[in-house]
Amino acid sequence: xxxxxxxxxxxxxxxxxxxxxxxxxxxxxxxxxxxxxxxxxxxxxxxxxxxxxxxxxxxxxxxxxxxxxxxxxxxxxxxxxxxxxxxxxxxxxxxxxxxxxxxxxxxxxxxxxxxxxxxxxxxxxxxxxxxxxxxxxxxxxxxxxxxxxxxxxxxxxxxxxxxxxxxxxxxxxxxxxxxxxxxxxxxxxxxxxxxxxxxxxxxxxxxxxxxxxxxxxxxxxxxxxxxxxxxxxxxxxxxxxxxxxxxxxxxxxxxxxxxxxxxxxxxxxxxxxxxxxxxxxxxxxxxxxxxxxxxxxxxxxxxxxxxxxxxxxxxxxxxxxxxxxxxxxxxxxxxxxxxxxxxxxxxxxxxxxxxxxxxxxxxxxxxxxxxxxxxxxxxxxxxxxxxxxxxxxxxxxxxxxxxxxxxxxxxxxxxxxxxxxxxxxxxxxxxxxxxxxxxxxxxxxxxxxxxxxxxxxxxxxxxxxxxxxxxxxxxxxxxxxxxxxxxxxxxxxxxxxxxxxxxxxxxxxxxxxxxxxxxxxxxxxxxxxxxxxxxxxxxxxxxxxxxxxxxxxxxxxxxxxxxxxxxxxxxxxxxxxxxxxxxxxxxxxxxxxxxxxxxxxxxxxxxxxxxxxxxxxxxxxxxxxxxxxxxxxxxxxxxxxxxxxxxx
Amino acid sequence: xxxxxxxxxxxxxxxxxxxxxxxxxxxxxxxxxxxxxxxxxxxxxxxxxxxxxxxxxxxxxxxxxxxxxxxxxxxxxxxxxxxxxxxxxxxxxxxxxxxxxxxxxxxxxxxxxxxxxxxxxxxxxxxxxxxxxx
Numbered sequence: 001x002x003x004x005x006x007x008x009x010x011x012x013x014x015x016x017x018x019x020x021x022x023x024x025x026x027x028x029x030x031x032x033x034x035x036x037x038x039x040x041x042x043x044x045x046x047x048x049x050x051x052x053x054x055x056x057x058x059x060x061x062x063x064x065x066x067x068x069x070x071x072x073x074x075x076x077x078x079x080x081x082x083x084x085x086x087x088x089x090x091x092x093x094x095x096x097x098x099x100x101x102x103x104x105x106x107x108x109x110x111x112x113x114x115x116x117x118x119x120x121x122x123x124x125x126x127x128x129x130x131x132x133x134x135x136x137x138x139x140x141x142x143x144x145x146x147x148x149x150x151x152x153x154x155x156x157x158x159x160x161x162x163x164x165x166x167x168x169x170x171x172x173x174x175x176x177x178x179x180x181x182x183x184x185x186x187x188x189x190x191x192x193x194x195x196x197x198x199x200x201x202x203x204x205x206x207x208x209x210x211x212x213x214x215x216x217x218x219x220x221x222x223x224x225x226x227x228x229x230x231x232x233x234x235x236x237x238x239x240x241x242x243x244x245x246x247x248x249x250x251x252x253x254x255x256x257x258x259x260x261x262x263x264x265x266x267x268x269x270x271x272x273x274x275x276x277x278x279x280x281x282x283x284x285x286x287x288x289x290x291x292x293x294x295x296x297x298x299x300x301x302x303x304x305x306x307x308x309x310x311x312x313x314x315x316x317x318x319x320x321x322x323x324x325x326x327x328x329x330x331x332x333x334x335x336x337x338x339x340x341x342x343x344x345x346x347x348x349x350x351x352x353x354x355x356x357x358x359x360x361x362x363x364x365x366x367x368x369x370x371x372x373x374x375x376x377x378x379x380x381x382x383x384x385x386x387x388x389x390x391x392x393x394x395x396x397x398x399x400x401x402x403x404x405x406x407x408x409x410x411x412x413x414x415x416x417x418x419x420x421x422x423x424x425x426x427x428x429x430x431x432x433x434x435x436x437x438x439x440x441x442x443x444x445x446x447x448x449x450x451x452x453x454x455x456x457x458x459x460x461x462x463x464x465x466x467x468x469x470x471x472x473x474x475x476x477x478x479x480x481x482x483x484x485x486x487x488x489x490x491x492x493x494x495x496x497x498x499x500x501x502x503x504x505x506x507x508x509x510x511x512x513x514x515x516x517x518x519x520x521x522x523x524x525x526x527x528x529x530x531x532x533x534x535x536x537x538x539x540x541x542x543x544x545x546x547x548x549x550x551x552x553x554x555x556x557x558x559x560x561x562x563x564x565x566x567x568x569x570x571x572x573x574x575x576x577x578x579x580x581x582x583x584x585x586x587x588x589x590x591x592x593x594x595x596x597x598x599x600x601x602x603x604x605x606x607x608x609x610x611x612x613x614x615x616x617x618x619x620x621x622x623x624x625x626x627x628x629x630x631x632x633x634x635x636x637x638x639x640x641x642x643x644x645x646x647x648x
Numbered sequence: 649x650x651x652x653x654x655x656x657x658x659x660x661x662x663x664x665x666x667x668x669x670x671x672x673x674x675x676x677x678x679x680x681x682x683x684x685x686x687x688x689x690x691x692x693x694x695x696x697x698x699x700x701x702x703x704x705x706x707x708x709x710x711x712x713x714x715x716x717x718x719x720x721x722x723x724x725x726x727x728x729x730x731x732x733x734x735x736x737x738x739x740x741x742x743x744x745x746x747x748x749x750x751x752x753x754x755x756x757x758x759x760x761x762x763x764x765x766x767x768x769x770x771x772x773x774x775x776x777x778x779x780x781x782x
C-alpha cells in the first residue's frame with residue numbers, strides 16, 4: 001500500500017471515530033469518550049498533514065509512478081510550481097481542503113473552551129472531514145499508482161503557472177473550510193438550544209469571510225492578468241460559486257449582531273450558516289465535477305453522487321434540527337423602531353440574500369433547463385449584469401444610509417440632519433461627472449460612491465468624538481480599539497465602496513481597439529503612443545516564447561516598455577497561451593494582448609481599463625477592516641481598559 | 649427639404665448603428681466548449697465564428713437574423729442568454745419574485761416591534777465570554 005494512501009486511510013478512520021465519539025460523548029455525557037474523540041481528532045489532523053507532505057514530496061522528486069503527479073507535473077517544471085501543482089487537479093485540491101480543515105479542527109480545539117458546544121461543533125467538523133477523507137480514499141485518490149513509470153509527466157497547465165494561481169486555491173479553501181466550522185457551530189448551538197454559538201461564532205465568521213474575500217480577490221486578479229481577455233469577472237459558474245458563500249456570510253456577519261443584541265433572527269442565522277456551507281460544498285462540487293461547463297472546471301464525473309448525497313444529508317439534518325428545536329428557535333422581535341440600525345440590517349440581508357439566490361439561480365439554471373427541455377442553456381454576463389446591477393446600487397446606497405442609523409431607535413429629524421452633507425456630496429459628484437461628460441451610469445456610480453463615502457467619514461468623526469466623551473477618554477486610539485468591531489466594519493465598507501466604483505469604471509468607461517503596429521511606426525491610442533520595436537524569441541525545455549517589445553509614450557516621455565507575449569508549452573499537447581502585459585497608473589490600466597504577427601508588424605488588442613486598481617485596493621482595505629475587527633480582546637484589553645471590563 | 653432632412657437623419661442613424669462583429673459576439677458563446685462568451689475567446693473556433701458573423705453582416709443580415717442563423721447551426725446553446733419565452737421566462741421572473749418575497753418578509757418584521765435589548769454588539773466583544781454565556 002502506498003504510504004500516502006495509508007495516511008489518508010488512517011486519517012479517515014480516526015476522523016470517523018472522532019466524529020462518533022464527540023457526538024456520543026455529548027449525548028451520553030461521557031467525558032472519557034470526549035477525551036478519546038479529541039485525541040482522535042489530533043491524530044486525524046496529523047495523518048492528513050502527513051498525506052499532504054507525502055504528495056508534495058512526490059511532486060518535488062518527480063515520482064511519476066503516481067498518476068496524479070504524472071498528470072500535473074513534468075521534469076522541466078520549476079520547483080516552486082511543482083509544489084503548487086499539489087492542488088492543480090481535483091484530487092489534490094480535495095486533499096488541500098481536508099488539510100486546511102484539519103488545521104481548523106486543531107485551532108478550534110486549542111482556542112475554544114472544553115464544553116458541550118465545542119465538542120458538538122467538533123462532531124460537525126469531523127463529520128465534514130470524514131466526508132472529504134472518504135472521497136480521497138475512494139473516488140478521488142491522489143495516490144493512485146500507474147502500472148509503469150513514465151519518463152516524464154504531462155506537465156502543469158500553463159495558466160496555473162502564475163503567482164496569482166498559487167495564492168487563489170489556498171486562500172479560497174481557507175474560506176471554504178472555515179464555513180464548515182461556522183456551520184458546525186450553528187447546528188451544535190441549535191442542537192443544544194444555546195445562543196452562545198453566535199458569540200463564539202463571530203470570530204470564525206469574520207475569519208472565514210476574510211479568506212473568502214482574499215480567495216475571490218486572487219481569482220479575479222488571476223483572470224485579469226493571466227486569462228488575457230481584459231476582464232476579471234465573467235460570471236462563470238465557478239466564479240459564481242465562490243461569490244455565493246461570500247454573500248450569505250456577509251449577511252450572517254450582520255444578522256448575528258441582531259441575535260446578540262435582541263435574541264432575534266435565530267432561524268434566519270441558522271439558515272444563513274447552512275446556506276453558506278451548502279454553497280461552499282456546491283462550489284467545490286461544480287469546480288470538480290464539470291457538471292456545468294466552465295473554463296475553470298476540472299471535470300470528474302465520479303464525484304457527482306457523493307457530493308449530491310452529502311448536500312442532501314446536510315439539508316435533511318438542518319431541517320430536522322430546525323423542526324426538533326422549534327421551541328428554542330422562536331425569536332424575539334427584531335426592531336424597536338423602523339428608524340434604526342437593526343432595520344437597515346434587515347434590508348442589507350434582503351439585498352445580499354436576494355443577490356445570492358439570483359446568482360445561484362443563474363448558475364444552476366443550465367441544469368434546470370436540461371431537466372425541463374432536454375438541453376443545457378448558457379447563462380452569460382448579460383443576465384447577471386441586468387439583475388445584479390440594481391441590487392448592487394441599492395446595497396451601495398444602503399451602505400451610506402445604514403451607518404447614519406444608531407442602534408435601537410432614532411428621530412427622523414436627527415437623521416435628516418446627518419444626511420445633509422452626504423446628499424450635497426451626491427449632487428456635486430453627479431453634476432461634476434456630467435459636466436466632465438462621463439456616461440450617466442458612471443456619473444451615478446460616482447455620485448453614490450461620494451454619498452456613501454461622506455456618510456462614513458462623517459460618522460467616523462462623530463462616533464469617535466461621542467465615544468470619547470462617553471468613555472471619558474481623550475485617546476481616540478483607545479476608542480477605536482474598544483469599538484474595533486464597528487470601525488473594522490466601517491473600513492470594510494470603504495473597501496467595498498472602492499470595489500464598487502472600480503467595477504463601474506471598468507464596465508462603463510473601458511475603451512478598446514484591435515490595432516496593427518508596424519515596426520518603429522508610432523500609433524496613438526487615447527493619450528498614449530505605442531511603438532513596436534521588434535520581437536524576441538526564447539526557447540527553453542519548458543516552453544517557446546515570442547515577446548513583442550512595445551514602447552509606451554505619453555507626449556515626449558517614455559513611460560515603459562511592455563512585453564506582451566505568446567507562450568507555447570512543450571507539454572500538455574503544445575498548449576498556447578497569451579501573456580498580457582499591463583502598464584498601471586493609479587486610476588487606469590493600459591492593457592495589451594498580443595494576437596500574433598511577425599518581425600515587421602504585430603496585431604495587438606489594446607484596452608484602457610479605468611479605475612480597475614481601485615478594485616484591488618478595495619479588496620485589501622476590506623481584508624484589513626476584517627482583520628481589525630478580529631483583534632482579540634486579550635490583545636487590546638491591557639491598553640484599552642484600566643482593569644478588566646472597566647472603561648479607561 | 650423635409651424629406652431630404654429625414655433621409656439625411658436616416659443615413660446618419662444607419663452609420664452610427666452599423667452592425668459590427670463586436671455587437672454580435674457579446675451575445676453568443678464560443679462553441680469550442682470553453683464556456684466563454686465569443687468576445688472573450690481567442691481560439692481557432694472563435695476566429696471561425698467571427699468570420700462567419702462578418703460574412704453574414706456583409707450580406708446585410710440584421711443582428712437578430714445572424715443570431716437566429718447561428719442558433720440554427722449550433723443549437724440554442726450558442727446563445728449567451730436563453731430567449732425570454734416559455735420555461736425560460738422563469739430565469740428572468742425568479743429574481744423579481746425573490747425580491748418581492750423578501751420585501752414582504754421585511755415589511756412584516758418591521759411591523760412587529762419590541763423593546764428588549766440585551767447589549768450593544770460593539771461592547772459584547774470586550775466582555776469575557778464566560779460572563780456573556782451566563
